[in-house]
Amino acid sequence: MRLLIMGPPGAGKGTQAKGIAERYGVPAISTGDIFRSNVAQRTPLGLEVERIMHAGGYVGDDITNQIVADRLAEEDARHGFLLDGYPRTVAQVAALDELLTARSAQLDAVICLEADRDELVARLVKRAESEGRADDSEEAIRVRQQVYADETAPLLDAYAERGLLIRIDGLGSVDEVGQRIADALDARG
Incomplete structure (x- = not known):
C-alpha cells in the first residue's frame, strides 16, 4: 500500500499513522519527525531547518522533496509507505507524482482526517498545557489551522x-477512528 494521511493539525494523523502502518506492514514516514530528528542531531540539514522554523517559515519544497525521495528509496519503503505531513504544496504533489512514476508506482489512497476546527484547537491547547508547550498558544494554533x-x-x-480521497471523521477514540480508516481502506480493496 502507498498511502498519504492528511488533515489539519491536531486531527490525529500521527497517532493513526502508526496503526495504519502496522496493519498494512509499511513504514509510517513523517516529514516532521525527519526534520525534528535532524534538528536534534544538529546535522547540516537540521541546522537549516531550525533556522527556517525559528523564523516562522516552512521548510522549502526542494529540501522537503529531497528528504522524501531519499527516505522512499530506503529498502523498507520500496513496496509501500504511509506519508504523514507530505505533500503540503502543489509543487510537492508534482514531485511525488514524478517520483512514483519513475518507479512505476502510484498512490493507493489519500486518507483525510476531518474534524471541527474549534474541537481541534481545544485538543491542541489541552495538549500544549499538559506537555508544557509554551509556544503553542491558542492564537498560534489557530494560525496553523488557517495555514492548513x-x-x-x-x-x-x-x-x-x-478518486483517491477517503474522508474520515477524525473525532472519537483512537480505536473508533482507526476502525473507520480500516473499513474505508478495506472497502476500496
Whole structure:
C-alpha cells in the first residue's frame, strides 16, 4: 500500500499513522519527525531547518522533496509507505507524482482526517498545557489551522478528482477512528 494521511493539525494523523502502518506492514514516514530528528542531531540539514522554523517559515519544497525521495528509496519503503505531513504544496504533489512514476508506482489512497476546527484547537491547547508547550498558544494554533486550510486543504480537491480521497471523521477514540480508516481502506480493496 502507498498511502498519504492528511488533515489539519491536531486531527490525529500521527497517532493513526502508526496503526495504519502496522496493519498494512509499511513504514509510517513523517516529514516532521525527519526534520525534528535532524534538528536534534544538529546535522547540516537540521541546522537549516531550525533556522527556517525559528523564523516562522516552512521548510522549502526542494529540501522537503529531497528528504522524501531519499527516505522512499530506503529498502523498507520500496513496496509501500504511509506519508504523514507530505505533500503540503502543489509543487510537492508534482514531485511525488514524478517520483512514483519513475518507479512505476502510484498512490493507493489519500486518507483525510476531518474534524471541527474549534474541537481541534481545544485538543491542541489541552495538549500544549499538559506537555508544557509554551509556544503553542491558542492564537498560534489557530494560525496553523488557517495555514492548513489555505495551503494544504486545496490539495485534497486534486486527490478527490483522481478518486483517491477517503474522508474520515477524525473525532472519537483512537480505536473508533482507526476502525473507520480500516473499513474505508478495506472497502476500496
